[in-house]
Amino acid sequence: DTEVTQTPKHLVMGMTNKKSLKCEQHMGHRAMYWYKQKAKKPPELMFVYSYEKLSINESVPSRFSPECPNSSLLNLHLHALQPEDSALYLCASSLPGAGQGTEAFFGQGTRLTVV
Amino acid sequence: GIQVEQSPPDLILQEGANSTLRCNFSDSVNNLQWFHQNPWGQLINLFYIPSGTKQNGRLSATTVATERYSLLYISSSQTTDSGVYFCAVDNTDKLIFGTGTRLQVFP
Numbered sequence: 001d002t003e004v005t006q007t008p009k010h011l012v013m014g015m016t017n018k019k020s021l022k023c024e025q026h027m028g029h030r031a032m033y034w035y036k037q038k039a040k041k042p043p044e045l046m047f048v049y050s051y052e053k054l055s056i057n058e059s060v061p062s063r064f065s066p067e068c069p070n071s072s073l074l075n076l077h078l079h080a081l082q083p084e085d086s087a088l089y090l091c092a093s094s095l096p097g098a099g100q101g102t103e104a105f106f107g108q109g110t111r112l113t114v115v
Numbered sequence: 116g117i118q119v120e121q122s123p124p125d126l127i128l129q130e131g132a133n134s135t136l137r138c139n140f141s142d143s144v145n146n147l148q149w150f151h152q153n154p155w156g157q158l159i160n161l162f163y164i165p166s167g168t169k170q171n172g173r174l175s176a177t178t179v180a181t182e183r184y185s186l187l188y189i190s191s192s193q194t195t196d197s198g199v200y201f202c203a204v205d206n207t208d209k210l211i212f213g214t215g216t217r218l219q220v221f222p
Binding site: 042043045055056090106111 | 146148150155156157158160163201203205208209210211212213214215
């Protein structure tokens with residue numbers, strides 16, 4: 001099974017709302033990622049968790065708050081977003097790279113619209 | 116940081132044609148993957164190919180790590196091959212995506 005599951009698939013939220021995106025995998029992967037993809041652009045890395053610890057934050061605004069409660073789950077908490085944050089948010093997982101690089105698998109994404 | 120460029124940016128084919136997509140990267144990498152992104156946004160794994168050649172049906176890929184490029188070959192293209200093709204490279208535990216090739220296959 002190489003499945004990464006993201007919920008919800010679609011989300012519309014107001015600029016004053018608080019919402020969360022959820023990502024789950026059961027492949028025993030210990031590295032998990034959040035990416036943001038705007039229309040007609042490649043995915044851009046936001047955060048990397050390795051062994052449930054935040055290892056990379058690509059200077060993401062604090063209105064995006066990641067959380068890794070356990071090795072199978074990754075959340076992205078959203079608060080006070082702006083319309084320009086509307087995008088496809090992708091979660092991925094892999095075995096930890098340890099500098100060697102391993103195959104990453106992606107969820108189907110959450111399409112977020114901020115109104 | 117590492118730069119990943121893909122060419123061509125856009126490709127229009129008639130069904131049955133063959134094509135070659137290229138991915139150039141600016142530094143040594145630990146990993147290289149090819150993905151197909153369908154119209155619904157799903158990134159589908161095509162190849163995990165840090166070096167060498169692999170084939171899967173009508174698709175094959177070659178990575179020449181020493182020369183910092185990878186090629187994706189699509190033979191006998193079908194309308195279902197339409198979408199965006201990304202290469203992505205792993206450098207210092209970050210998977211960085213290339214600029215993408217948008218492929219349209221017409222019947």
